[in-house]
Amino acid sequence: MSFPVLNIELPAWISAMFLDGDRAYATDEARMDLALELAARNVSEGTGGPFGAAIFDMDSGRLIAPGVNVVVPSRWSGGHAEMVAFAIAQQRLKSHDLGADGMPRCELFASTEPCAMCLGATPWSGVRRIVCAARDEDARALGFDEGSKPSDWVGQLGARGIAVLRDMRREEAVRILKDYVERGGPVYNGRAS
Amino acid sequence: MSFPVLNIELPAWISAMFLDGDRAYATDEARMDLALELAARNVSEGTGGPFGAAIFDMDSGRLIAPGVNVVVPSRWSGGHAEMVAFAIAQQRLKSHDLGADGMPRCELFASTEPCAMCLGATPWSGVRRIVCAARDEDARALGFDEGSKPSDWVGQLGARGIAVLRDMRREEAVRILKDYVERGGPVYNGRAS
Numbered sequence: 001m002s003f004p005v006l007n008i009e010l011p012a013w014i015s016a017m018f019l020d021g022d023r024a025y026a027t028d029e030a031r032m033d034l035a036l037e038l039a040a041r042n043v044s045e046g047t048g049g050p051f052g053a054a055i056f057d058m059d060s061g062r063l064i065a066p067g068v069n070v071v072v073p074s075r076w077s078g079g080h081a082e083m084v085a086f087a088i089a090q091q092r093l094k095s096h097d098l099g100a101d102g103m104p105r106c107e108l109f110a111s112t113e114p115c116a117m118c119l120g121a122t123p124w125s126g127v128r129r130i131v132c133a134a135r136d137e138d139a140r141a142l143g144f145d146e147g148s149k150p151s152d153w154v155g156q157l158g159a160r161g162i163a164v165l166r167d168m169r170r171e172e173a174v175r176i177l178k179d180y181v182e183r184g185g186p187v188y189n190g191r192a193s
Numbered sequence: 194m195s196f197p198v199l200n201i202e203l204p205a206w207i208s209a210m211f212l213d214g215d216r217a218y219a220t221d222e223a224r225m226d227l228a229l230e231l232a233a234r235n236v237s238e239g240t241g242g243p244f245g246a247a248i249f250d251m252d253s254g255r256l257i258a259p260g261v262n263v264v265v266p267s268r269w270s271g272g273h274a275e276m277v278a279f280a281i282a283q284q285r286l287k288s289h290d291l292g293a294d295g296m297p298r299c300e301l302f303a304s305t306e307p308c309a310m311c312l313g314a315t316p317w318s319g320v321r322r323i324v325c326a327a328r329d330e331d332a333r334a335l336g337f338d339e340g341s342k343p344s345d346w347v348g349q350l351g352a353r354g355i356a357v358l359r360d361m362r363r364e365e366a367v368r369i370l371k372d373y374v375e376r377g378g379p380v381y382n383g384r385a386s
Binding site for chain 1: 194195196197198199200201202203207208211212214215258259264265267268269270271272276279280281283284285287288289290308309310311312313314316317318319338340341342343346349381
């Protein structure tokens with residue numbers, strides 16, 4: 001027999017956002033703007049959960065890959081925004097390791113801090129910095145399950161040479177999560193046992 | 194611009210293993226046999242790292258999805274055997290949640306205990322039991338980086354209703370890892386900083 005294939009791809013509206021080609025994002029603020037816009041539009045377009053991410057060349061600010069949550073439409077529990085961004089960036093740069101010699105230095109911006117899976121995936125991806133808006137506990141307070149993370153996850157990433165900047169535009173990001181929940185968006189991953 | 198798509202698919206030799214269609218695996222031993230065979234053949238076929246996994250219907254023993262490590266050939270750092278098995282099983286059963294109502298009760302067999310990413314992904318997948326061969330520390334001792342896992346990860350999965358059985362055919366699984374390393378197979382994910 002043959003087994004099915006999973007195609008990890010971005011919703012069509014994302015390509016339409018970038019019809020004029022590559023854009024550079026000069027500041028951390030501009031980069032986080034994009035991650036938050038992706039999170040909010042993913043909800044308004046009806047293409048998944050309220051989470052956005054983007055990978056940039058740290059030095060030039062060039063966008064390498066956007067990511068949004070595609071869990072429900074893709075029928076894939078791994079389809080968190082960060083995982084999608086890692087996958088698309090690695091396809092684009094043609095390597096499983098964004099930190100390999102010859103690669104641009106890559107960083108991840110995320111609208112919410114990573115869950116246990118995305119946290120575990122971060123060192124494997126090769127990114128050198130992550131910048132997050134909403135805190136893990138903000139998401140948990142709204143019913144999203146973030147999984148079991150080591151309590152010193154920030155220090156542990158640091159020990160691997162991955163810098164973490166937290167709380168950038170936190171309130172705005174929490175607003176996006178709240179809007180989604182208040183509109184009755186599905187909060188999966190919440191099974192207790 | 195349009196962004197690339199990642200196709201998560203199994204190597205062709207796996208489909209060839211199942212030309213006669215679905216097979217049932219009556220015992221835990223038979224199920225682990227398959228996970229170990231996948232790990233060993235993934236090396237001998239040259240299609241990835243020495244890790245195999247498989248998802249079964251716990252009750253009937255029917256194979257739902259195999260998985261092997263495809264990190265290097267797929268250019269995807271998320272392509273661990275467990276992640277691939279989750280993705281293929283979810284495509285096959287047409288749901289992001291293998292634990293949803295109406296699904297068969299699913300379990301994962303893995304040739305090595307999950308790394309931090311695959312551990313974090315396990316509750317999201319919907320499986321109800323995991324059975325592992327080589328220990329996390331066996332892989333670490335050979336240079337594989339398993340990431341930062343909560344020390345009581347077995348108990349934490351248990352609290353979520355996911356049973357864990359360890360050390361089944363551990364020696365055989367360690368042999369597969371050792372053979373790979375001794376032959377000079379690439380051990381990635383090992384960057385210190």
